[in-house]
Structures are given as C-alpha cells and as structure tokens.
Amino acid sequence: MAGFGLTVVRHGETRYNKEKILQGQGVDEPLSNTGFKQAEAAGVFLSNVKFTHVFESDLIRAxxxxxxILEKNKYCKDIITKYDAKLRERKYGVAEGRPLSDLRAMAKAAGEQCPSFTPSGGETLAEVRVRGKDFFEFLCQLVFEVHRKEKTDVSTVANGLEASEGYSVNPFANCCNGPVLNSDSKRVNEVLDANILVVSHGAYMKNWIGYFVSDLECTLPSSLTKSQLSSVSPNTGISHFIIKLENGGDIIKPRISCIGLNRDDHLASVNDKKA
Known part of the structure; x- marks a missing residue:
C-alpha cells in the first residue's frame, strides 16, 4: 500500500493580514517583518523533517x-520547489484590497453570511474546493507512481521513507507539548513513499481540510474541538496528515489521518519577542 506524509503550512503575516484587509489573488503583498520571523520560526520547528517534495502557491507571501522554511531545513537544501496556481488563496473579486468589514457589509446587503458569500468576480466555496480536490488527486497520483516505481526497481525497494535517527517524517514528534494524535497514531511510524510540504493560504486551507473531513472522512485528533476545526489557521499554522492509498482498479482510494491541525507551537518565541 502506498502512503505519504503531508505537512500544510499557511504563509506568514503580511501588513494586510494585520490590518484585516483582503488579499485574495489580486493583491500580492509580501511578508511583514513579523511574517518573516514567523516563517523562520516555522523553519526551525520543521528543520529536522525530511521532505521529498515541496509545493507552494505562486503568490509572493507563500x-x-x-x-x-527550506533555508532552515537540514535535509532540503537542494530540493526543487514547485509553484502551483491551484494553491492560491480564494479569489475575492471586487472585495480584494478592501477591509474584511466591507466584505461582511456586502454579504449582509445580499442577505447572506460570510464566508459563504461570493463577491462579484470572486470564487465560490465550491470552486475553491474543486481546486483543492484536483491538487490532492494530483498528489495521490504522484505518490502512487513513486510507490509503483519503487516496487519495480529492485535497487530502491528498501528505500522507503521512514523515521530514523537524524530526521523525522512527523513535525510534531519532538514537540515540547507532545504530538496531538488520534487512534491511528501508530501509523505515523509506518514506512512512507513520500513526505510532502505544501505552503498555501488561510481560506484555501480551511476549505481543503473541510474537503478532507466531509468528503474523504479524515480521522481527527480526539482533542480537536469543532471551533478549532472551523477556524482559519494562524499565520504559519502547521497541519500534518498521514495518507494511505489503496488501489481500487482505476481509482486510488485515500485514507487520511490528521496528526495535528493548525498548530502554532513554534510561534511562542515570536510572540515573546513582540511582547
């Protein structure tokens, strides 16, 4: 059975994040000084995690x-990163570059609620989910091909990615607060074919994780509350999943286990400095 680890990180803070102004896809704002510190802290936190593939949104904050993150990583100095427009933030149309309060006012005038309201020229939640679904299916196919190649190539049969002395495949394995695991936590130590890092955006990630839970029946940590599940990740919030792939003929069936969701353990040092 093929399998991979998936670590998803939201981008660091921008000036527009701090001022609660919508960026979407049309406003390509760089990280603020705090955002760079957050990204560096995330990199230190993930420095001992060995990634085999890195995908990121093509917007500058991602x-x-x-x-x-990769600058701080011990094992990914020469890794090739790939940009994918499918990982961009939700498009907010006429609301981009305007305060979040304006979007809420637009929704109220239309008799709708945020975030389900779609401003003129924006993407519906369903359209964002299609992007997320397409990208995840691409990842599954990629890993399945890696697995199949390793099975047929005798020289690489024993080269599956597994936790060993020196590096980890689970970003929360050495967390000072301990990993947040569910009943399938023992699967964290299984051999994996890939360990993938994805850097994306808040609304996109929330929608994507919603797809994991509602459509793919992702199992969740027992300590996770409904409010945590429905919240947007903090800047550089880290989520980690273990995905097992069953080959059902022409269909690859994923089985997803969430190990940690929107964790911000690494930001303690950043917040202390700000204080």
Missing part, C-alpha cells in the same frame, strides 16, 4: 514563507 513563496517567501516556503523559502524561509
């Missing part, structure tokens, strides 16, 4: 975050 690119800068990914660059800082």
């Amino acid at each position: 690119k800068q975050t990914a660059a800082k």
